[in-house]
Amino acid sequence: MRALSGSVLEVDFWDVGDAVSEAVRAGLHRLHFDVTDGAFVPRISFGDRIVRSIARRAGVPSDVHLMVERPELQAAHFGGVENLGTIYFHVEAARDPGAAIRAIRALGARVGVAISPGSEISAVERLLGGVDAVLVMLVEPGAGGQRMIPGMLGRIRALDGARRRMGLDLEIAADGGIRAENAREVLEAGADVLVVGSGIFGQGDIPGTVRGLLAELGSRGAPQI
Numbered sequence: 001m002r003a004l005s006g007s008v009l010e011v012d013f014w015d016v017g018d019a020v021s022e023a024v025r026a027g028l029h030r031l032h033f034d035v036t037d038g039a040f041v042p043r044i045s046f047g048d049r050i051v052r053s054i055a056r057r058a059g060v061p062s063d064v065h066l067m068v069e070r071p072e073l074q075a076a077h078f079g080g081v082e083n084l085g086t087i088y089f090h091v092e093a094a095r096d097p098g099a100a101i102r103a104i105r106a107l108g109a110r111v112g113v114a115i116s117p118g119s120e121i122s123a124v125e126r127l128l129g130g131v132d133a134v135l136v137m138l139v140e141p142g143a144g145g146q147r148m149i150p151g152m153l154g155r156i157r158a159l160d161g162a163r164r165r166m167g168l169d170l171e172i173a174a175d176g177g178i179r180a181e182n183a184r185e186v187l188e189a190g191a192d193v194l195v196v197g198s199g200i201f202g203q204g205d206i207p208g209t210v211r212g213l214l215a216e217l218g219s220r221g222a223p224q225i
Ligand code: DX5
Pocket: 007, 009, 010, 032, 034, 065, 139, 140, 141, 142, 143, 144, 145, 146, 175, 176, 177, 178, 195, 196, 197, 198, 199
């Protein structure tokens, strides 16, 4: 099912509760938390305590995008997060992807595998049978507000083809540089979930932007818990 997910990476954290509430009232389906560690990517964003507080009150499912080294060890910190949806880990960061998958499943969360633009798509293709979702990065991981790398749309098409061929119930999410102007081409490539950060939380009219993106998805938006 198609969904719009809002990343709070670039939100003004003074206002985060109000900003999330506004977006959810306008129909945002999910939240997306970009957890970075200053090692897998240069900066540190926030950890599980911030996710826990916001997820408890958001009123929509919360996904966690781990951009951290050794996700197989870090995932456990997200145990007990309320309304937890999918935890994505980067295939590049896991020494043992199987252990990362098991650690996430042990929390009762859905498992997603993420892939950076510079990595070979084959790195995730071999894991597809064991995960619920794949997160295709359309920008370099680590920061919001970048432009989408157009060549990444081909990866979404390839994964869409692979899941059909293999008969998999696999969700494809796209992350980075998505705006109302390019949302349609990302969906047409085969993405189910659009992750939008600065396009929603980095500018003034949050409800208007959410509604514009929902229109591209062909959805009026209904909170799904
Ligand atoms: C990038 C993150 C994205 C990012 C999206 O490392 O994974 O989720 O916050 O932000 P925008 O939509 O601004 O590219």
